Amino acid sequence: MRLSRYLLPVSKESPADAQIVSHKLMLRAGLVRQTAAGIYAWLPLGLRVLRKIERIVREEQDRAGAVELLMPTLQSAELWRESGRYDAYGPEMLRIRDRHEREMLYGPTNEEMVTALFRDAARSYRDLPRILYHIQWKFRDEVRPRFGVMRGREFLMKDAYSFDLDEAGARHSYNRMFVAYLNTFARMGLRAIPMQADTGPIGGDLSHEFIVLAPTGESDVFYHSNWERPAALSAVDFEDVGGLQAIVSSYTADYAATDEKRDPAREAEAGAALRQSRGVEVGHIFYFGTKYSAAMKLSVQARDGSDVVPHMGSYGIGVSRLVGAIIEASHDEAGIIWPDAVAPYRVGLITLRADDPGCVALAEDLYARLTAAGIETLYDDRDERGGAKFATMDLIGLPWQIVIGPKGVARGVVEVKRRATGEKQELSPEEALARVSGR
């Protein structure tokens, strides 16, 4: 993409209303704009990050055996009356009346709707187990929306729901999601630790929060240094019940707790291995048994002909929130440092002199070759000062920068910079291509 044809309103100044670093950087780097309190438009660069995150989440859900569907944003109040939550849910639920005065709401979550859909579709034990998920905008009418997309009102969430014939099956579904989450966050370059959590108003008796470690995170977390192991588990067999349980048991054996859940005895036991950091919650998984299936009269025929009420769980990932969480975990003074897997473009290509034919010719040639090689490139072809272009590239945090200046052109070299380390190398255009392609 040529910057001369893009929409990237960057700014040097830190916006006055932004308190945390991810919010500041998302505004400064032109990723989002607030359009109403706690509601954001995703500008082109921000949308690309959001889509990369969404894709990773989707791939790992699919790999774990979940099936994607898409439920609408608006729901009928009737549905929520079936579970009893319509009256129980507080003012965070945005209630709406349509032109016929029918009571509607903007879905904050989808337990009721997915239970109704499954009730309509499933007849017998052959239709279970299933994990259904969707990635859809939700709305929670926060009284004080803040921290940008980290605590917005309209937000993108992946929510999955499992249906099993019994508790043992539900535990396996829970484990599928547990391990899928470890992989999901690891692929984004994040260290995310599952921590025992209260189940809150959603109900149930087994629950973990996934917390990303970020020095500027919202809450204190405490964990054993064993958590500093690599978390990617790509060779998992999700059908292997025992194997999956062993992974989950191994990962939950080590101490990790939020501030509210600290355990002095286990911290003493950890001793010098105890670590403290700050964190951002990016996922939350629950097993809640037959809470919704019983209330909403979902049952299927068991193998022996009897009726059985499925056991359920739900599994959320804050997709839009992750954009902020990743920035909290990965930035410096100059701006964002995107992990490769979620970077909006892999390479930023800069011409130092838009009026120098040699610079422009080499830049155009490299841009064409990068594009042909399938390397996503943002090409700053504008007639701007070099200093402003450097600052913009550092701010928006693409993993690689290639800088083309008249002096280098004369010597047949370009400068390649790795954003994360600041390391710079002078390379021939061919070497630069190979370097940034990572092949």
Add this chain to the structure above:
Amino acid sequence: MRLSRYLLPVSKESPADAQIVSHKLMLRAGLVRQTAAGIYAWLPLGLRVLRKIERIVREEQDRAGAVELLMPTLQSAELWRESGRYDAYGPEMLRIRDRHEREMLYGPTNEEMVTALFRDAARSYRDLPRILYHIQWKFRDEVRPRFGVMRGREFLMKDAYSFDLDEAGARHSYNRMFVAYLNTFARMGLRAIPMQADTGPIGGDLSHEFIVLAPTGESDVFYHSNWERPAALSAVDFEDVGGLQAIVSSYTADYAATDEKRDPAREAEAGAALRQSRGVEVGHIFYFGTKYSAAMKLSVQARDGSDVVPHMGSYGIGVSRLVGAIIEASHDEAGIIWPDAVAPYRVGLITLRADDPGCVALAEDLYARLTAAGIETLYDDRDERGGAKFATMDLIGLPWQIVIGPKGVARGVVEVKRRATGEKQELSPEEALARVSGR
């Protein structure tokens, strides 16, 4: 995907509340379920079609030079007061009050919001021209939602907005979208004809509707037989102002009109070349000058230092509506016939006997090879009667079926059926793979 792990609630009976064929087939084939009046959940198979259509729309928008962003579903009333449309828009606008009694609405369209975003981002002539688009859920509170996703209340729309320094530039942007639309619909296997349209409440003085020909469509259309030419124009240079205008002029030279816009003189002129059909509107493009930019005080600095108010246009495609439109245009007695480009899976693989080890072994082997070759396959591995499996495959309309039965296995052959023609061939597994891969 194995059908034994999928969610595909098909039904033999035609639902009583569905009046048109696409609505009936979408319910019967388990593509969608209504969750409230005019609001649908997209089940796994339907979602795949929706995403394929969305991807084609996106690729053709990108090719034409449009830049993608994503605006939120909810908007503030304030924004619509700036254009004067908050009070002017009728009861189709879903008006909402949040917990602080702020007036909000569920966006039926985004002229105001995109104008505000561009006003915030653009400073000078260098920032123009631009075409910005998004693909987002919209809501229009139809008094009588009907025809399934064809006239639903919550629907997925691609809406693009162009910003140009003058009318000539705006005309070029209009032409970009005009040609992009020809390509978009052609890629979906549709014959879509642009027809002069009234601009309606959105305003402006240049507008075309794109109408897909479908024997069961909602309205009568009349056109010259020249429209029966191939419409794909993949080698277009979208930067070539004159070339693009020539394409548009050529395409609009031939007569085509909806029932309300018929021209007896031109129909007489067409004579024997006049065709009549029925059609479904799937796109609508408008040029409306400075209507919104002037009302909302969007201006940029011109090259000479003066202020200039950009000329705008807007360009919609009904993404979710297209799922229905394609079915209207492509079905038979037995069910849907998906064009290859939008089919949820390319191949349906059937084992006739789930209790025959030879059938199962060959089916599993072929499934693995199809998947490894990147050919999207829905594998009916369930223990069901052959007749029910055939009926389901015809109903859901995948382009190719591969049937594996005991007699064929004994002779080393499988049956390959092309859904659109019904043509069947006995082929070796290797030949079958080559046949369905289309390579």
